Amino acid sequence: MCALSNFFEKYLNAEPIFETKKVLQSSYTPEVIPHREKQMEDVSRILAPALRADKPSNLFIYGKTGTGKTITVRYTLQELLKIAKKRKVPVESIYLNCKLKKVADTEYRLIAQLSRELGRxxxxxxxxxxxxxxxxxxxxxKREGLILLILDEIDQLIKKVGDELLYTLTRINAELENSQLSLIGISNDTQFTTYLDSRVKSSLSEEELLFPPYNALQLQDILKERADLAFKEGVLDDGVIEKCAAYAAREHGDARRALELLRVSGELAERNGDGKISIKHLDEAENKIERDKIYDLVETQPKQHQVVLYSILLVCEKRKERIFTGEVYEVYKEICTKIGLRPLTQRRVSDIIGEFDMLGIIYARVISKGRYGRTREISPSIPETTQPKIKKLLTKDLGLT
DNA sequence: CGAGATTCATGTGAAGTATACCTTTAGGCTTAA
DNA sequence: AAGCCTAAAGGTATACTTCACATGAATCTCGTA
Known part of the structure; x- marks a missing residue:
């Protein structure tokens, strides 16, 4: 028997760990959302007028990532739409995540995407x-009814294109005759509304809801709830759930992260044929998640951006200390000529560095070095251990030797 | 010695350019009466 | 004459470049104690 079929045999013989894996995926909407009863009630109270074909107030929701904002809204909406359908009330909803690059990161693209959702x-x-x-x-x-427009991660968009867009959206209602539009904005940035023009602010946040982070105990409940559905019986070691919750609680109570951690742990355990998920897998999973995220991000970056990032890593490796835009740009130009790419201007590279900072791949801050000018001080915020791997990935992607 | 002035290296905003893509329109060709 | 296709004209968004000015603390300058 060859090695490969051996492997497959072994895989099949190993005890499967998952019962239904999709329960742990972030797209899954569970039947019950623990510890969000209050928020669900609030959301439904605010949206309820929709069922009488009245326009609900615009709603603005804040909260850190993984505090259940999206899921709560989606669930409530789903229920509301069900009833509306039964009663033949004309209500529709559009959900759009503004963070997606190339989909909704400019005014044009946002409106275009919304129209696409409406079938144009x-x-x-x-x-x-x-x-x-x-x-x-x-x-x-054309809809002749109520449209609920949910803009997720709206802060990302507004930071880029300004708040006039929101003003226009809130004013659309005045022009509509047969239909009505209610806005539901979701933001990860709790400080977000302070950037807004007061007119926009008052019309967008007719109602406001704050989603507090989950604490460790609540996270445990959530995890248990889902783990019951997702895993076969008895595959979870003692303390895994608790540890998982503790990890996530440390990071401002991010439930999405906790669930992902659990899922990836399961995958790792299954792949190794261990048959059981232990704390060891958790640690492994944490690393893997972090790595994969950065990999993904780096890999999908445009070529020019990749070169910039590569240059940063290179310079950073050579000189452990603080590094500046100038040095990075020099190296960048060199690499460009080496791989036959026309270098961008320093102006543009400066912006790209800013973008990387926003993405959280690097840390960049403008500092003044007095007599020696003014520049950005740059350092990568990728863990030391994964840096070489990213570099390797880039080397390959860019076709460098 | 200390208050201003100077200086450097690059940040940053505004305006311009290249590219890729859209709609409209006018002309040219085909077709059918 | 009507219908259909094509290519040019005129327009837009986006990514990038060009130009010009803004920044801000280390360093320099020079008047004064």
């Missing part, structure tokens, strides 16, 4: 934004 084909470029607004508008009008 909009080209990626070429149309006047005004025109796209008109299309969106006419689609809305």
């Amino acid at each position: 084909d909009i080209p990626a470029t070429g149309l006047p934004t005004e025109e796209v607004y008109k299309i969106f508008f006419s689609e809305l009008e």
